[in-house]
Amino acid sequence: MRTPAGKECKHFYGDYYRGREREECRLLMKSTPPQNWTPKLCFKCPMPGIQQANACEFMQLNARVQRLFFILPPEVIVTAHCTKSHQEVPEPHIGCGSCHTLPPIFTGEAHDPDAAD
Numbered sequence: 001m002r003t004p005a006g007k008e009c010k011h012f013y014g015d016y017y018r019g020r021e022r023e024e025c026r027l028l029m030k031s032t033p034p035q036n037w038t039p040k041l042c043f044k045c046p047m048p049g050i051q052q053a054n055a056c057e058f059m060q061l062n063a064r065v066q067r068l069f070f071i072l073p074p075e076v077i078v079t080a081h082c083t084k085s086h087q088e089v090p091e092p093h094i095g096c097g098s099c100h101t102l103p104p105i106f107t108g109e110a111h112d113p114d115a116a117d
Helices: 039-043 047-053
Strands: 012-015 022-025 059-066 075-082 087-089
Touching (some): 047 059
Antiparallel strands (some): 012 022, 059 075
């Protein structure tokens, strides 16, 4: 469903049937403890980008609302855990690298296009 920021996110839910105006982020609601959601959080949320970049079925995502500095507005922090390799995923956009092989550009291996295979 389309968020207030105009991005597609499977965790955002909006009920507008017959004049209702109920909106919520189900990822933040299922976190422990449940987090308060406001439409402003969708504008800087990394979740739509993670969904677009990585569709691994083994990656379990957790989100929390955190204020990084006292004067900055709160933002959504997303962490990931791989249930197949049982490890924390340092970059949810890329994945853990165990479930799906990563291209050489992500692993840091040099690739010489002139080299014979």
